[in-house]
Amino acid sequence: MSSTQFDNIYHGLDSSVGSERGDRCPPADDIKWAQWLRVARQYQLRVGVKDHQKHHFDGFAREDHDKLVTLLKNYFSVALETKEITFRGWNWGDTDFQANDLAFLVSDRVAFELPLQNVANSNIAGRTEVSLEFSGLTTSKSVKPQGDEMVEIRFHVPGVQTKLKSGSASDN
Amino acid sequence: GKKNEDKTWKKFQSYKGELALPPDVERLRVFVDRKAQTVILPINGFAVPFHINTIKNVSKNDEGDLTYLRINFQTPGQLAGKKEDTPFENPDATFVRSVSFRSPDGARFDNLQKQITDLKKEANKREQQRKQLAD
Known part of the structure; x- marks a missing residue:
């Protein structure tokens, strides 16, 4: 060795x-x-x-x-x-399921990945919004999480939405 | 101004590459990089920059011993009556709408809320000046 x-x-x-x-x-x-x-x-x-x-x-x-x-x-x-990571600072891109992770890609580069086994709850709020709640992103319970703990992320997903009603969809 | 110019998306970028990331990201804390006009969020071990142009506002609330900080982002359909301000390259993409963090250190989250709000105010002010000059 x-x-x-x-x-x-x-x-x-x-x-x-x-x-x-x-x-x-x-x-x-x-x-x-x-x-x-x-x-x-x-x-x-x-x-x-x-x-x-x-x-x-x-x-x-x-x-x-x-x-x-x-x-x-x-x-x-x-x-x-x-693995190429993006640092552009954009909040729009594509989601991609990769094995047990949900990756968020900006211009084909990874911005971050979310481990789906740590999703405690998920929710579809409205026609275009998906929320994921997390618990215990750190691997062991005995170890105090380092830094700030992310507890929820929400996505705006236009694809979820069925065709917009004609004309104005300005509010909501 | 001319109407056909208003709809164009003005490109912005936080960092050109990984070497430009500030060393502070190692602490896995929310970090405001004023120079880069960017807020960097620790998401599952990644240091994820978000340019101030993508941020809408920040809210904070206390629950017992913990403080929650929520960063709300600009997404399509929110900018009622301000169609010319669409800061998006592709409105049909998937958008991060908000990210929430938890910490026992409420004072630091207070400070972060203030820093991000100030950065947003500065960005708005610059944008207004840019528009006035363009007229």
């Missing part, structure tokens, strides 16, 4: 820090794919393992990218794919 070790890495949204080695890392032969993307806590390594499970590791530095490419290639025979 490699002696490479990355410190100050977060598993999922946990607020505690570990290292990308040992107990939290899946067995080598299980890794099917790997992705690299910019998140709030620097860069995320995302690995897919068997049974469509995946693990997220936040906190990698930009400079770690090339080391990870080599490591994943040499020891796991897996290519590190870069």
